[in-house]
Amino acid sequence: MPEQSPLDLPEGDPFGPHNLPYGVFTTAGEPEHRRLGVRIGGHALDLGAAAHALGSPYAALLAQPSLNPLLAAGRTVWQDVRRAITAWVTVPAHRPQIEPLLHPLDSLTVHLPYEVADYVDFYASENHAANVGRMFRPDGEPLTPNWKHLPIGYHGRSGTVVVSGTDVVRPSGQRKTPADAAPVFGPSVKLDIEAEVGFLVGTPSEPGRPVGLGDFRDHVFGLFLLNDWSARDIQAWEYVPLGPFLGKSFATSVSAWVTPLLALEEARVAPPARDVELLPYLDDSAQDEPGGYDLRITVALNGHVIAEPPFATMYWTAAQQLAHMTVNGASLRTGDLFGSGTVSGPEVHQRGSLLELTWNGRDVLDLPEGKRTFLEDGDEVTMTAWAPGPDGTRVGLGEVTGRVRPTR
Structure with a gap:
């Protein structure tokens, strides 16, 4: 039996595609490389790598080590990026590119995801x-x-x-x-x-x-x-x-x-x-x-x-x-x-x-x-x-x- 995909979430999962909260994480293998991600179920998606793999025009923005550049880009960009991420995690044709970029939450270190101003x-x-x-x-x-x-x-x-x-x-x-x-x-x-x-x-x-x-x-x-x-x-x-x-x-x-x-x-x-x-x-x-x-x-x-x-x-x-x-x-x-x-x-x-x-x-x-x-x-x-x-x-x-x- 094939292994279940991390994108096949239980019905009613509060961190499904309707949510997609943003954070910043590092992996054990690359503790100095901070990655912008979204949480989907029990995993985090590396947004910079996903955007690069799928040829997104926002690849540079999502490859940053902090949320601040995305925050500064404004509401229209926030809407565009959210629509794109929703498609990445819901359209079956994207799974071959997306699944390898999902990291179990319990294997990650999370960080303050933005630089605090005031x-x-x-x-x-x-x-x-x-x-x-x-x-x-x-x-x-x-x-x-x-x-x-x-x-x-x-x-x-x-x-x-x-x-x-x-x-x-x-x-x-x-x-x-x-x-x-x-x-x-x-x-x-x-x-x-x-x-x-x-x-x-x-x-x-x-x-x-x-x-x-x-x-x-x-x-x-x-x-x-x-x-x-x-x-x-x-x-x-x-x-x-x-x-x-x-x-x-x-x-x-x-x-x-x-x-x-x-x-x-x-x-x-x-x-x-x-x-x-x-x-x-x-x-x-x-x-x-x-x-x-x-x-x-x-x-x-x-x-x-x-x-x-x-x-x-x-x-x-x-x-x-x-x-x-x-x-x-x-x-x-x-x-x-x-x-x-x-x-x-x-x-x-x-x-x-x-x-x-x-x-x-x-x-x-x-x-x-x-x-x-x-x-x-x-x-x-x-x-x-x-x-x-x-x-x-x-x-x-x-x-x-x-x-x-x-x-x-």
Whole structure:
């Protein structure tokens, strides 16, 4: 009996031809040769080699060691390349050229697939923001007065964005509890996660020219899972009055595969109803396409599911975030990332951070390997997700994993 082709996928495989997320990998035989690829089932296709073998006009573009040249090429090229790759992996006549260029995922090393330009992180979940407000402002309104008028965010550190599988060293810094007479220095004792979705900018924009809501898909190539590791004790002492700094900048983990927005048409949904009138540059009520995405996230701690945050509940959409990020004339660069902020739903099991799940350490998570409020050294956090795809399929969004290592 002939060996089954890697392209003969089981029905419903979330990484079928309807998905085709992009990544960068190396093989054991050529560890210095970074290759641009797409994931198809349990394999990765070497795009540069495939484009060369089939005489693609995009062979030079796809032979690069990074996604950035493809990102910069723009939406028309993204569409053309996706159509070509879909044909390469679905048309039987291409199999003799394509099958030898498929590599099993478990034989590869994956890398950060793009060169990060700038990194911005937002605070777009009303459930998350309200929970934080109830914790730290119990006698006041859960949301700050500006929250429903603009997407709140901060500029992060692009140099510490790391690919899934990279260990995260517990950060040290200053912290001070209300009972302390003075701040102390040492390893964070409230190390946390934030389950987020990141968006990757492809086409740059001109300085001084804002990007409108309707231009979102001309500039944003795709999305990925993101874990914004957070040292809550360091953050609490430093963030007044300018916001997050060292409590966030030590590591941001991202998944190794970027799902193109072109694969997520069936996942588009309307955002939650807004009860505050928005300024025109943020008002998406007349947009032709819904701005939200129905992404189903699962968070596991040491292999045990602790949360299932629903991205469809996010109050601010990625298009609104991009519009706000550029409304002052700030320009986009190829490789810019922006994170959604913690994804949390209305139910306890839908909260996307340990801060919320344990209510700042008040409530203990009882796991098989021991009780948890915040992360212990050796803990491994894994986020996975999927989205609705065409004809009842699922679009797999891969995973982002990181293990906590002791302070150095």
